[in-house]
Amino acid sequence: MRLLFLGDIVGSPGREIISRKLGTFRKERQIDLVAANGENAAGGSGLTPRICNSLIESGVDIITSGDHIWKKREIYDYLDSTDRLIRPANYPAGAPGKGYTVIKTASGTLVGVINVIGRVFMDAVDCSFTKVRDIVKEVRRRTPVILVDIHAEATSEKVAMGWFLDGKVSAVVGTHTHVQTADEKILPEGTAYITDCGMTGPHLSVIGRSRGPIIERFLTQLPTRFEVASEGLEMHGVLIDIDEGTGKALKIERVQEKL
Numbered sequence: 001m002r003l004l005f006l007g008d009i010v011g012s013p014g015r016e017i018i019s020r021k022l023g024t025f026r027k028e029r030q031i032d033l034v035a036a037n038g039e040n041a042a043g044g045s046g047l048t049p050r051i052c053n054s055l056i057e058s059g060v061d062i063i064t065s066g067d068h069i070w071k072k073r074e075i076y077d078y079l080d081s082t083d084r085l086i087r088p089a090n091y092p093a094g095a096p097g098k099g100y101t102v103i104k105t106a107s108g109t110l111v112g113v114i115n116v117i118g119r120v121f122m123d124a125v126d127c128s129f130t131k132v133r134d135i136v137k138e139v140r141r142r143t144p145v146i147l148v149d150i151h152a153e154a155t156s157e158k159v160a161m162g163w164f165l166d167g168k169v170s171a172v173v174g175t176h177t178h179v180q181t182a183d184e185k186i187l188p189e190g191t192a193y194i195t196d197c198g199m200t201g202p203h204l205s206v207i208g209r210s211r212g213p214i215i216e217r218f219l220t221q222l223p224t225r226f227e228v229a230s231e232g233l234e235m236h237g238v239l240i241d242i243d244e245g246t247g248k249a250l251k252i253e254r255v256q257e258k259l
Contacts, residue, residue, distance in 0.1 A: 001109050001244050003147060004028065004255070005173050006036035006060075006237035007180065010201030010208035011044040011228035015054065017200060017235050017259045025124040025257060029239060032105045035113055036200065036237070037149060037175040038085070039065040044208060044228040046071030049078040052085050062086070062103055062117040066151035066176055067123060088117035088151060089135055090126040100135050102142055109244050111147065112139035114169075116161075118152025118176075128152075129164055136168050144170070144247025147240075151176045155195055162193040168244045170249050173197050178207035180236045180254065190248030198236030198256075205229030233259040 004026070009018060018036075026034060038055055042048045052063060053076070063085045069075065077085060079097025089099020100114040114135050116128035132148060138147055146169040150161045158174040165172050167189025172182070180198025180201045187193055199208055206214040209226040217224040234256060241251040 001032040001105065001107070001242050002031070002147065003111070003171070003240045003242060004031045004034045004237060005035070005147065005149070005171070005197055005240070006200050006235060007197035008037045008039065008175055008178055008199050009055070009199070010042045010178070010199055011040065011042075012147055013228065013230055013233050014199075014201035015051065015058075017233040018055060018060065019058045019256055021235055021259055025235070026059055031067035031239070032107060032109065033062070033103070033111055034060050035064060035147060035149070036060045037065065037151065038063040039068040039151075039198075040208065042072055043116055044226075047075050047085070048072050049074060054080065056084055062101060062113050064113065064149040064175070066117055086113065086115045088115050088125070090116050090128045090131040092126060099131070100139060102139060104236070109145060110143035111145045112143055114139065114146065114148045116148065116150050118150060118154060118157045120157045121151065122153055129161065132165065133160070136165065145242055145244060146170050146247060148172045150174055153177065158195050160189060162191065166191045170247045171240050171252070173238060180256070182250045182254070184238060184252045184254055186249050186252060190246070192238070192240045192249035192252040194238050194252065194254070197238055200235045200237065201236045202229035204232030
């Protein structure tokens with residue numbers, strides 16, 4: 001089977017390229033399942049039920065998230081009501097929603113999708129390593145095809161997670177930094193890995209925001225309002241081919257599609 005994972009969707013520009021590009025790209029590349037990180041899809045920070053539904057209508061099967069998922073209060077009840085949007089699994093018990101799901105492709109293949117968040121340079125949460133280990137054991141009772149989105153700041157933490165899960169899951173993909181890395185690989189035990197999938201949105205920007213105010217902030221250190229940029233729309237992510245029987249990755253390919 002072939003899985004597409006898209007890096008952080010940023011604001012209306014990110015949603016625009018999804019709505020205009022994803023359907024055709026999915027058909028051309030014969031993609032069985034599309035997952036995407038959507039925590040920045042609403043105004044560049046957060047996600048709403050309406051926007052989540054629009055992404056699903058545009059062809060995204062499952063939406064992962066990160067620390068910004070809590071920015072829009074209206075998403076809390078939605079998280080509890082859907083299997084198509086997940087939040088990082090290692091938030092404390094009592095947080096809305098859940099951190100993993102199992103979804104069936106059109107051909108009938110079950111795919112587990114797990115979301116965890118890092119702890120280095122980020123908020124204090126439960127250990128992502130022990131949490132994902134326990135969830136993987138549970139999901140593997142249903143399917144060997146498992147994707148893990150680790151939403152983290154530190155490269156070392158993501159790389160360590162890849163090695164930790166090598167042979168236990170089909171793919172470990174990093175999100176959060178909005179800059180696609182060039183280290184995609186198949187690890188020795190059959191797990192596809194990339195440190196960061198990049199950003200789906202306006203690339204003539206500073207990680208999705210208008211350049212001027214960001215530069216002014218660096219120059220003056222004064223409070224500045226950061227607006228979502230609008231130019232240079234690109235859809236970044238990875239295509240992963242997976243053996244449905246074993247769950248091992250066969251190929252990983254970076255995606256950089258311009259509108």
